[in-house]
């Protein structure tokens with residue numbers, strides 16, 4: 001979602017594909033996913049640049065072996081840095097750029113056969129939940145951009161979004177303590193409102209936010225269900241917290 005908000009033209013392209021393939025009269029379903037080629041490219045590109053964790057689960061060499069000229073003695077603990085592999089300039093042109101079109105006409109897939117893109121690992125100890133993980137990620141992403149327009153809050157520039165990653169966490173989550181839902185046209189616009197807070201919150205505050213989130217997700221579910229039936233939609237702004 002952060003990359004899509006940083007790249008509005010890519011967000012629009014995903015929405016356009018959804019409009020063409022699914023239409024605006026129903027919600028996206030699992031059976032639609034195989035026809036959403038651009039969404040597939042966006043997910044691949046996201047997993048290339050932002051793998052769920054930078055390192056795979058540690059593996060051990062069962063016997064002495066040589067890989068690319070490096071001797072690996074038996075029982076060595078091997079760490080695979082997929083974060084670095086996904087940004088390796090010898091495998092990727094312009095590796096730091098979020099550019100889903102790089103997968104257009106390319107046979108590179110993320111299922112463990114192409115070692116430059118292994119967000120689920122590879123081989124016998126690769127992720128057994130890959131299929132489920134991919135379906136859930138694609139379906140949720142598709143529904144979020146199908147039903148809502150997304151923008152950065154308070155005129156924040158794409159270059160100002162803090163994409164710093166520490167392990168599997170992202171500091172910018174603390175910026176988004178308020179949300180506004182603006183329902184205008186076909187879709188609903190969702191703004192994350194920056195309140196200039198960037199330090200971690202206390203436990204009580206986090207609980208309040210979590211409560212607010214569940215409130216906002218049930219609101220979202222309601223809206224997604226009803227938005228398609230509404231004939232005329234009046235501008236409506238709702239504030240949380």
Ligand code: HEM
Pocket residue numbers: 052056057058118119120121122124125126127128129130132133134137
């Ligand atoms: C987008 C979602 C997911 C991603 C990106 C992901 C990624 C990974 C990665 C990178 C590994 C380590 C593979 C290696 O070291 O070679 C792994 C292992 C594993 N994953 Fe996932 N995973 C996801 C979803 C799931 C789901 C939904 C399940 C279960 C329902 C699951 C169950 C496991 C298990 C059990 C392992 C350990 C496999 C082993 O050690 O043999 N994962 N996953």
